[in-house]
Amino acid sequence: xxxxxxxxxxxxxxxxxxxxxxxxxxxxxxxxxxxxxxxxxxxxxxxxxxxxxxxxxxxxxxxxxxxxxxxxxxxxxxxxxxxxxxxxxxxxxxxxxxx
Numbered sequence: 413x414x415x416x417x418x419x420x421x422x423x424x425x426x427x428x429x430x431x432x433x434x435x436x437x438x439x440x441x442x443x444x445x446x447x448x449x450x451x452x453x454x455x456x457x458x459x460x461x462x463x464x465x466x467x468x469x470x471x472x473x474x475x476x477x478x479x480x481x482x483x484x485x486x487x488x489x490x491x492x493x494x495x496x497x498x499x500x501x502x503x504x505x506x507x508x509x510x511x
Contacts, residue, residue, distance in 0.1 A: 451494035458487030 465480025 447494060451491040454487050454491030454494065458484040458489075458491060460484070461487060 461484030462477075462481045465477040465484075468476045468480065
């Protein structure tokens with residue numbers, strides 16, 4: 413059923429297509445998934461680092477506990493920054509393209 417002089421095809425295409433006709437490419441999603449995976453690996457390694465330091469403490473290497481905690485905190489911070497940093501340069505400004 414036509415609405416306000418538009419055919420159903422025009423309405424459907426306007427609903428399914430984003431403003432400006434831009435859609436994320438496969439490379440965009442692959443790049444985002446790679447960054448997310450790598451950042452989560454860094455966070456997991458950072459969480460396991462103090463556990464490894466505890467093992468070294470029981471083995472008699474007390475000084476390495478604090479070093480492993482510091483390395484763990486740095487790894488988790490880097491992973492967090494990577495996970496929360498967007499790829500703003502790959503997303504076009506859609507507000508200026510509206511006609």
